[in-house]
Amino acid sequence: xxxEPLYAMMGYTDxxxxxxxxxxxxxxxxxxxxxPDSARKTRAENAAGMSEIADARASASPLVAAxxxxxxxxxxxxxxxxxxxxxxxxxxxxxxxxVVQRAAQASALLAGKAGDSDAETYKHWLVEIADTVVAAxxxxxxxxxxxxxxxxxxxxxRDSLAEALT
Numbered sequence: 001x002x003x004e005p006l007y008a009m010m011g012y013t014d015x016x017x018x019x020x021x022x023x024x025x026x027x028x029x030x031x032x033x034x035x036p037d038s039a040r041k042t043r044a045e046n047a048a049g050m051s052e053i054a055d056a057r058a059s060a061s062p063l064v065a066a067x068x069x070x071x072x073x074x075x076x077x078x079x080x081x082x083x084x085x086x087x088x089x090x091x092x093x094x095x096x097x098x099v100v101q102r103a104a105q106a107s108a109l110l111a112g113k114a115g116d117s118d119a120e121t122y123k124h125w126l127v128e129i130a131d132t133v134v135a136a137x138x139x140x141x142x143x144x145x146x147x148x149x150x151x152x153x154x155x156x157x158r159d160s161l162a163e164a165l166t
Contacts, residue, residue, distance in 0.1 A: 010062075
């Protein structure tokens with residue numbers, strides 16, 4: 001067995017792998033921060049996003065499965081009750097813009113290094129993480145009546161992310 005890290009065997013540099021591994025959590029954070037919520041709703045969004053990330057360890061894409069495994073290895077497994085603390089960026093709009101820019105970089109990287117199936121699965125996975133997070137907790141309303149499932153700012157982030165990945 002080689003001492004070479006998995007990402008190097010897959011053809012990625014340390015920086016490239018860092019981008020690909022860091023992006024799913026960043027998408028989770030940006031999607032959650034798109035609309036200010038209560039601490040309870042933010043925890044629900046975080047838990048839903050981490051569950052989506054953890055589930056990807058069973059992906060048919062070796063790239064996505066490896067990245068999901070790496071993330072869960074770093075932050076803990078939600079299936080074992082390990083909970084990642086919610087990150088609340090000081091400037092959510094700037095954070096979201098940075099995430100979208102990094103998503104575009106990842107898309108370009110994957111176009112040059114990954115097979116079509118791995119690249120498409122990874123990009124679809126990022127959008128699924130955003131979709132899962134924004135749908136995890138409704139916003140506004142009284143006792144759930146009149147609440148928005150997905151707010152305009154959440155939809156705008158999700159759409160910008162999807163566009164950056166095309």
